[in-house]
Amino acid sequence: MSHSAQTVRLDQSNLEADYVAPQNSTQTQLVEIWEQLLEITPISIRDNFFEIGGDSLLAVRLFAQIEQTFGKSLSLSTLLQSPTVEQLAGVLGETTSPSWSSLVPIQPNGSKPPFFCVHGNGANVLVFNELANHLGTEQPFYGLQARGVDGKEAALDRIEDMAAFYIQEMRTVQPQGPYFVGGFSSGGLVAYEIAQQLHAEGEQVAFLGLFDTFVPGSFPPVSNSERLARHWRNLFRLGAKYPLKMLRSAWLRVYNKNVCRLYQLFRIKWLNWPYERKRRYIGICIRRAVKAYVPQVYPGQVTLFRASEPPMGWYYMGRDFPTPDDWYDRDPQYGWGNLVGELESHDVSGHHGSMLKEPHVAGLTEKLRASLDAALNTAELTGSNHVS
Numbered sequence: 001m002s003h004s005a006q007t008v009r010l011d012q013s014n015l016e017a018d019y020v021a022p023q024n025s026t027q028t029q030l031v032e033i034w035e036q037l038l039e040i041t042p043i044s045i046r047d048n049f050f051e052i053g054g055d056s057l058l059a060v061r062l063f064a065q066i067e068q069t070f071g072k073s074l075s076l077s078t079l080l081q082s083p084t085v086e087q088l089a090g091v092l093g094e095t096t097s098p099s100w101s102s103l104v105p106i107q108p109n110g111s112k113p114p115f116f117c118v119h120g121n122g123a124n125v126l127v128f129n130e131l132a133n134h135l136g137t138e139q140p141f142y143g144l145q146a147r148g149v150d151g152k153e154a155a156l157d158r159i160e161d162m163a164a165f166y167i168q169e170m171r172t173v174q175p176q177g178p179y180f181v182g183g184f185s186s187g188g189l190v191a192y193e194i195a196q197q198l199h200a201e202g203e204q205v206a207f208l209g210l211f212d213t214f215v216p217g218s219f220p221p222v223s224n225s226e227r228l229a230r231h232w233r234n235l236f237r238l239g240a241k242y243p244l245k246m247l248r249s250a251w252l253r254v255y256n257k258n259v260c261r262l263y264q265l266f267r268i269k270w271l272n273w274p275y276e277r278k279r280r281y282i283g284i285c286i287r288r289a290v291k292a293y294v295p296q297v298y299p300g301q302v303t304l305f306r307a308s309e310p311p312m313g314w315y316y317m318g319r320d321f322p323t324p325d326d327w328y329d330r331d332p333q334y335g336w337g338n339l340v341g342e343l344e345s346h347d348v349s350g351h352h353g354s355m356l357k358e359p360h361v362a363g364l365t366e367k368l369r370a371s372l373d374a375a376l377n378t379a380e381l382t383g384s385n386h387v388s
Contacts, residue, residue, distance in 0.1 A: 019044045026070075026089040033065050034085060045085040054079075055357075056126035060279065066092070073278075075149050076124040077104040100153075103169040104143040106132040113180050113206070113379075114140035115372060116170050118162075118194070120185030123149050123282045127184065127356050134365035139372070142173060144187075148282045155278075157285035159293040163193035170194075178206035178379040180372060184356065186290045188213025196298055207375035209303045209368065210336070212352050216290055218335025301342040303371050304334060305364060309351040344371070 019042055022028040027045050035041045038053050049059070059076050067073050070092050082088045104125050108114075115135075119125050125143025132141035144166045148155035156162050170179070179198055183191030188210035195205045235242045336343050346367045350360030 018046070020046050020086075022085070024089070026092055027085055029069055030066075030085045030089055030092075033062065033069065037062055037065075043085065045089075047084060049079055049083045050129060056122060056124060059124075059126055060122075064279075075100060075145065076126055077143070077145055077149075079126065080104060080106055080129065101169060101172075102144050102147055102166060103172065104145055105140075106143050107135070107137065107139070107141040110136075110138040110140045112139050112372075112376065113178065114142050114174055115180045115182065115207075116142050116144060116166075116191075116194075118144045118166065118181075118183035118187035118190045119146055120183075120187045121283055121286050123279070123286065130358060130361045131356055131365060131368070134361055135369060139369070142170075144169065144190075146282050146286065148278065148285075155282045155285040157288045159189055159193050159289045160197075162190045162289065163197055166190065167194055167197060177204040179203065180207040180375065181205060182207075182209035182211060182368075183213065184211040185213060185352065186286055187211075189216070189290060189293055189295065192295060192298065192302070193293070195300065196296060199298070199300065204379065205300055206379035207303065207372055208298075208300060209305065209371065210334075211305045211364075212307045212355060213304070213334065215295060215335025215339065216293060218331055295339055297339055299341040301344065302336055302340040304336060304343060304345045305355075305367065306332075306334065306345060306347050307352050307355045308347045308349055309354075311352045346371075 022031050022045055031043050031045065034043050034049070037058050040052060043052065049062075054062075056076070059079055062079075063074055063076055072092055074091065078088070078091060082091050103116075106125065106128055117125070117128050117131075120127065123146035125145045128141065128143045132139075132143075135141060146155065146162075147153045147165060156165060177198065179195075181191045181194050181198075183189070191208060191210065192213075195208045198205050231246075238245065331337070333343060333345070348355050348360060348364045348367060350357070350364075354360055355364055
């Protein structure tokens with residue numbers, strides 16, 4: 001059980017005091033799913049998913065069960081606009097499918113220019129919810145989720161294509177620059193390419209922020225002897241469960257790739273793919289895009305936010321990823337030093353998987369807000385912010 005879920009259990013009296021029972025069969029089924037996933041009972045139909053222990057990982061399991069139970073495939077971003085059982089049941093009860101866009105208004109209010117932030121390998125933007133909330137109501141915050149997460153559109157597998165598509169989406173809110181763009185993990189590469197394409201079009205990019213994003217191939221290749229030595233060290237660290245972990249990971253990689261190829265080979269329509277299969281295939285497409293992408297020199301400034309701790313459990317992830325063995329010897333510029341006109345770096349608490357969560361997100365927000373304000377002060381704003 002997560003720490004947040006445990007905290008909620010300690011405050012059970014508050015849940016019961018605000019409890020509202022399900023009013024129909026859809027709400028009853030959703031409550032049962034929520035209670036099973038969150039390990040909390042009772043859950044009111046007006047409880048907020050994120051406030052009672054829900055996160056992006058649980059949301060993935062939730063929406064897989066929703067598809068199995070109700071036969072409807074929804075984007076995870078639906079939870080940002082409909083975070084309660086009551087609201088989510090309303091979405092499921094609609095006769096027409098809700099409109100979908102890669103652009104998700106996580107926090108659309110405020111007088112400042114909008115900040116656009118690109119998804120990581122998980123493809124969804126729920127991970128930005130806490131960051132957007134901390135930035136406050138004066139900073140509009142839009143997440144960019146991967147095409148295909150709605151279960152209807154096909155996934156993209158080139159960074160350049162993702163960037164071009166997301167620029168189209170951004171312009172529905174902000175037709176002209178200056179633009180404020182960022183991305184988490186692999187999404188930082190897409191944000192970098194967005195800045196490249198906007199710059200090539202003569203648009204001004206006032207801010208480009210990368211959240212723990214490495215240049216592909218920025219870690220030295222691992223020799224066969226070093227790879228073997230790492231396996232031995234990992235076996236010492238983890239014991240007998242390490243070879244089982246490696247076998248399971250290898251099996252899942254092969255299984256997921258080949259099942260997706262079979263779906264394509266037999267031309268099974270994307271709409272008919274199971275929710276979990278679509279999600280895994282989008283992840284494969286993102287990793288394929290990252291592997292093929294070669295960043296070009298960008299003349300502008302880049303702001304890099306680096307996690308200060310090595311990733312938890314990241315003991316061996318292949319040639320291009322850091323492990324505890326070489327984490328502290330990594331290039332402090334993450335490979336960006338020779339590619340950008342100016343690089344500004346900030347260390348934030350937490351590791352790659354926790355820097356966007358409490359308690360670390362507060363420190364990240366402070367540094368991000370200062371960087372956005374500084375960029376806004378130096379940007380050549382003309383008249384309005386061009387926000388429609």
